[in-house]
Amino acid sequence: MIEQVAGIYARIILEFLAELYIFYALTMHGFNRSRAFAAKLIAGLAAVAAIAFGLSFFYYFYGSTVVGRIAVYIVLFVVSIIHARICLDEKTKTIILGCSLAYAAQNLTYKLFLVFYCSGEYFGLFENWGQNFELYYRLTYYTFFIVAAAAVYFVLMRRQIKRLADNLINYRMMAISIFVLCITVILCSSEDVHFAALSTGGENRFDNYDIFILRQTGNVFSVVCCAAVMVLISKTMVERDLKREVEYLQHAVRQGQRQYEISKDTIDMINIKCHDIKYKVNSLLAGGGVTEEALADLQQSIKIYDTRVATGNNILDVLLTEKNLYCEQNGITFSCMADGDALGFIEEGDLYCLFGNIIDNALEAVSAVPQRERKVINLVVKTKNDMLVVQQENYFEGELKFEGGLPQTTKSDKNYHGFGTRSIRMIVHKYGGAMTVRARDGVFYLSIIFSLDGKKLQNK
DSSP, rough: HHHHHHHHHHHHHHHHHHHHHHHHHHHHTSSSSSSTTHHHHHHHHHHHHHHHHHHHHHHHHHHTTTHHHHHHHHHHHHEEEEEEEHHSSSSSHHHHHHHHHHHHHHHHHHHHHHHHHHHHHHHHGGGGGGGHHHHHHHHHHHHHHHHHHHHHIIIIIIIHHHHHHTTTOOHHHHHHHHHHHHHHHHHHHHHOOOOOOOOOOSTOOOSSSOOOOOOOOHHHHOOOOOOOHHHHHHHHHHHHHHHHHHHHHHHHHHHHHHHHHHHHHHHHHHHHHHHHHHHHHHHHHHHHHOHHHHHHHHHHGGGGSSOOOOOSSSHHHHHHHHHHHHHHHTOEEEEEEEEEGGGGOOHHHHHHHHHHHHHHHHHHHHHOOGGGGGGEEEEEEEEEEEEEEEEEEOOOOOOOOEEEEEEESSOHHHHHHHHHHHHHHHHHHHHHHHHEEEETTTTTEEEEEETTTTTOOOOO
């Protein structure tokens, strides 16, 4: 007997998990996946199902109490978050927010069904189902769920989802996600427990008009609360996006100032070299002869002008040539092999920002390296099969810490000094590429891959 009832509760729990995971898939399909994603997903689903089966016995003994019901759903939610954290390569707070958004959507959909079903029971719309009641109920429920889930996704979720996976979630949004959990679990569990005892002839059938109205009021209140929280999350994201746009503008101004400084240094260097050449030529003319030492000295002076980089892409040529001149002046070895022709699919502004940030980050790193022989930057842009590969390496001093797949600065102004790398990743994702960074033995490695056939790549 216990096994039969527990089996019914296991089905209820598994149906809840199935609905929740559908919204997980809708919410977090764009998140970066961890290594061995498929194996972790399958093994995790098996583990979650096993835990759900164990909870069905707990549900049998304590599910009729509010505390017991809340405990069941909190455990299921926490376990599913852990499963998502194992499968996805995102910050924990980003995953918690995504799971909470999905949980709110699942509860909103379920409560919408209860509004419909309780009304149908009260007005006798389902009385002719007879012996096929279970079949018709399931068909009605699944059809309603699909339609309602689609409506919730397109009306309340789709725009929010695009803003989730950017690792800029703040703790205010974390507080909202906890608020979602409290509302969905406590309200749903409390209503189900108390109104189940008041129903007549069925779990959600109420012949008493006052009880029917009270039940529907609770259902509608839950719907409004979940929708309000989802809208609040959306508004918070909009606020965060505005803040990010301000950071973009500030970063662009700072980048322009840095570019001006590099250009000014380059022009000053050229003026100095021109003065040196003029002086040496006059000295040679006055001396009446040209020695090998004088020629070698003159060749060394004009060597700086042999730094033009030709890649086949005008924007990249200008940028790399100027950076190369800067490196020449500051004792930095800049090695570059770039197929610029393959970069035509990237807009000029994005291309300049992408490689400008890549090289500026490398310049900042090698400038802090004391040994001259380690002031080296390597950049390779090449095509392989249907892929465009960008690889950059440089030495660095100290220790790099990574969070969310990106190196974290140790400086106090986190937004300023971490924004270049975030900008690189955002541009890479804009064009469907994948980016990985790592550090080993004092060398920083950046790798970017774009598909030339238009396919969107996933970070692994």
